[in-house]
Amino acid sequence: MSKDKIKLGVLLAGGCAGCEMAIVDLSEKLIDALEHLEVVFWAPTVADVKYKDLESMPDGSIDVALVDGMVRLDEHEHMLKVLRAKSKVLVAFGSCASEGCIPGMSNLFKKEELLEHAYKNTFSTDNPEGILPQPEWKEDGKYDLTLPRFLDEVRPISSVVEVDYFMGGCPPHPDFVGEAIGAIIEGKLPPKGSWITCGKAVCDFCGRNPALQGKKRELTTEVRRTFEGAPDDGRCLLEQGYICFGPFTQGDCKALCPKVGIPCRGCGGPLPGVKDYGAKAVSALGTMLTDEAVDQLLKKYPNLVQFIYRYSYPSSLLNKK
Numbered sequence: 001m002s003k004d005k006i007k008l009g010v011l012l013a014g015g016c017a018g019c020e021m022a023i024v025d026l027s028e029k030l031i032d033a034l035e036h037l038e039v040v041f042w043a044p045t046v047a048d049v050k051y052k053d054l055e056s057m058p059d060g061s062i063d064v065a066l067v068d069g070m071v072r073l074d075e076h077e078h079m080l081k082v083l084r085a086k087s088k089v090l091v092a093f094g095s096c097a098s099e100g101c102i103p104g105m106s107n108l109f110k111k112e113e114l115l116e117h118a119y120k121n122t123f124s125t126d127n128p129e130g131i132l133p134q135p136e137w138k139e140d141g142k143y144d145l146t147l148p149r150f151l152d153e154v155r156p157i158s159s160v161v162e163v164d165y166f167m168g169g170c171p172p173h174p175d176f177v178g179e180a181i182g183a184i185i186e187g188k189l190p191p192k193g194s195w196i197t198c199g200k201a202v203c204d205f206c207g208r209n210p211a212l213q214g215k216k217r218e219l220t221t222e223v224r225r226t227f228e229g230a231p232d233d234g235r236c237l238l239e240q241g242y243i244c245f246g247p248f249t250q251g252d253c254k255a256l257c258p259k260v261g262i263p264c265r266g267c268g269g270p271l272p273g274v275k276d277y278g279a280k281a282v283s284a285l286g287t288m289l290t291d292e293a294v295d296q297l298l299k300k301y302p303n304l305v306q307f308i309y310r311y312s313y314p315s316s317l318l319n320k321k
């Protein structure tokens with residue numbers, strides 16, 4: 001094994017591991033990348049390691065660490081802090097790690113409400129004694145068992161450790177992952193603290209974009225949800241009333257959703273310079289919709305917070321209930 005290989009670590013915090021599937025989806029490009037990369041840590045998805053396996057690695061011994069998933073348990077906080085010490089460069093890999101993503105919608109509820117619902121109130125729950133997960137448990141007076149503590153809220157990983165780079169996507173598109181890994185290998189990364197992104201909006205890659213057809217985008221006069229009928233081919237979804245977040249979302253997926261008639265929901269993350277994704281969404285949509293369409297939007301999406309902050313609520317200025 002060459003000494004010059006970049007030592008890579010991958011840690012899944014509180015996510016679904018879909019971001020790591022995007023690494024695997026690189027397929028033969030991953031084989032090429034592995035000529036330059038040595039995977040020294042990949043847990044818990046690939047290797048069933050213990051805390052001490054990471055804790056015992058020398059500080060700074062991982063060149064680049066990718067973290068996917070958000071912070072929900074005290075275990076995530078601990079592993080993140082240890083990984084930070086072991087890594088020269090740490091990347092928040094995907095929407096959960098960068099912004100909190102869909103699991104962050106749980107911040108609209110209190111921790112106690114979530115536990116009550118999940119362990120007592122769902123139709124499929126069989127828990128007659130109403131037992132909730134206990135962080136510490138003694139079994140037969142003999143065994144001291146512990147579980148990671150469930151924290152009060154979901155947070156992006158930057159709330160726990162310093163993050164060198166952020167990547168959007170739920171998950172990031174494999175081509176984008178390939179480009180990012182290429183940039184890491186070639187040392188062509190942006191200034192620390194930046195998002196790794198082309199910096200263009202989804203609209204810039206969208207074949208439906210009126211501007212790319214030499215036309216002006218028409219105002220949206222009525223709002224339609226996707227179950228109300230299929231959109232016309234080739235025409236901007238927003239013009240047709242389907243609320244599409246393409247104008248204010250990073251386009252590193254190259255407009256994957258609008259390409260197949262599905263409005264962008266914003267998983268790519270905010271365009272550079274945007275402080276609050278939802279606030280940007282409201283201000284941008286305000287200029288694109290007629291007053292009648294705004295009224296329809298509020299009626300058809302009664303929980304607007306869930307709609308506009310689907311991927312970014314924990315990193316928003318609102319952040320929790």
Ligand code: SF4
Nearest residue numbers: 015016018019096170
């Ligand atoms: S960003 Fe999406 S794909 Fe990645 S871990 Fe979170 S939920 Fe899963």
Ligand code: SF4
Nearest residue numbers: 203206209237244246
């Ligand atoms: S608003 Fe959506 S459908 Fe319209 S051009 Fe932008 S990405 Fe494409």
Ligand code: SF4
Nearest residue numbers: 253257264265267268
């Ligand atoms: S079009 Fe929007 S929602 Fe779809 S993958 Fe791209 S950024 Fe994510």
